[in-house]
Amino acid sequence: MIPEDKIKELKDSLLSDKQRLEEKIETLSDMEFGDAVGTDNEDADETEEMANTQSTIDLLEERLERINDALTRIEMGVYGVCQSCHKEIGVDLLSVDPESTLCKECKAD
Numbered sequence: 006m007i008p009e010d011k012i013k014e015l016k017d018s019l020l021s022d023k024q025r026l027e028e029k030i031e032t033l034s035d036m037e038f039g040d041a042v043g044t045d046n047e048d049a050d051e052t053e054e055m056a057n058t059q060s061t062i063d064l065l066e067e068r069l070e071r072i073n074d075a076l077t078r079i080e081m082g083v084y085g086v087c088q089s090c091h092k093e094i095g096v097d098l099l100s101v102d103p104e105s106t107l108c109k110e111c112k113a114d
């Protein structure tokens with residue numbers, strides 16, 4: 006079992022990650038849908054920039070989903086259990102990657 010205080014620590018880190026991601030996504034969404042009017046960018050540049058912004062948002066949302074998953078697992082009391090082999094995910098791995106759903110062995114596969 007993962008010690009309670011360690012889970013609390015990881016949860017705090019997940020929650021602050023989550024907040025940071027949500028703020029970032031909001032900022033990027035504003036950039037994308039906000040007033041691009043008034044800039045002297047060529048249309049092509051602007052389209053490319055928007056595509057980059059969208060793919061960045063996609064990546065961030067993917068990460069956010071993983072974080073929300075991890076938080077749900079904490080609530081359900083199944084946090085830190087490998088979803089593949091159902092063994093415990095080591096605390097050392099969770100410290101580096103708190104939203105990990107796989108143990109070291111399964112990750113390596």
Ligand SMILES: [Zn+2]
Pocket residue numbers: 087088089090091092107108109110111112
């Ligand atoms: Zn595993």
